[in-house]
Amino acid sequence: MSELPAWKSDLISLCLSSNVLSFGTFKLKSNRTSPYFFNCGLFSNAKLIRAISSAYAQALNTHAEENAGWGFDVLFGPAYKGIPLCATTVEKLGSLDEKRWGEVGYAFNRKEVKDHGEGGLMVGESLKGKRVVIIDDVMTAGTAIRESIGIIKAQGGTLVGIVVAVNRQEKMPSQSEKEGKGDDGSVRGSAIGEVRRETGVPVMSVLTLSDLIEGIKAMGKKEEVEKMEEYYRQYGTTD
Template sequence: MADTQQEFADFLVDSNVVEFGDFTLKSGRKSPYFFNFGKLSSAYLLNKTAWFYARFITEKKLSPDIIFGPAYKGTPLGVAISLSLQRDFNTEISYSFNRKEKKSYGDGGTIVGSPLANKKIVTVDDVLTSGMTVDDSIRLIREEVGIPTAYIVALDRQERGNSGVDSALCEAENRLNINIHSITTISHILKNLAKSPTNVEQVKKIQDYLTDFGVEG
């Protein structure tokens, strides 16, 4: 599992998904880095990312019935992961995603793809910062009578949540009574960045940020 975490972190850095600058996060915090999942927009990068998720799902033996990709970034990701599970890991799994607004005509409803009712659902998303997006997805799945068994994000920023003590990930797990996994963490990203002396300034800024807002471990 440790190999998967570092390999994925290396891939994300090499793909320039980690951007440096001055960013305002959904939580309102000012961050010296941003995880720009939108850069994984080529077929190769999306396929490779989906393969890491599929590998993680297989290694963890999560065995969902459906991969759910919340709109918008999770939608192509969820489809690509389902394809990778079938193609690369010989595992047939359906997929679903949601509309941002409920459709009142045609097929109607909020869910597109496989119905969620009474199915084991693994939700896939990009990054966990405050945990607010997780609440919306799990609430929707439960409203559709689905069974949320796990939530997977690419990166855990390892930041404190609203309590100021526990991580946002742990807070969301406890609040929603669901297992939340991250394929990699900002610690693994920092390990990659520290290999090059040209990244000294960026590493220092991220370390200072984590001193203010991060959690241990």
């Protein structure tokens, strides 16, 4: 593995000290037992939301620098977790590069359509005729992302990218696992890989499981690293 950039190492260290990243035995929705858990819901104070929104901004800016001609007009955060993420990340993008990102807007949807005042489903920038990136915390099965894609299309926007906090780099659970019968051994890709293939747009992440392993290894946490590596050997995928 290559050496992590300082901003990723610093973020991993902060997540560990704030219990956003924790180790133990965690039962996932897939019925898998994970040795680690990344709780994005804990990015709930000034220091932590500043850190994660700055990291999202770094990931988006890096992708733009490495892919000439790529950019976007609106950052869309699906309700509810995406709402603070889109607003704070837009501000961090403007601070990072005012010339490139200063005019980027943000928007989010309501869970229920408002029938009074300004009304409607959407809050923030109009998506009509705009290039849109979805920002969210994690992608498990891709269901929420697909709902967001439907909203963007209905509002006249064009999806050009997706960014999430963590890519667990693991294959989607089989029906057998969902039923508590264990992995059936079939070859499957990740939710991120499936959405990338369906949409044809880049799906970026602030951190991957590989990043977490590298960052924790640098801290000398041998036991935790071994358990994460074993989990990856069992469930990991490259997409």
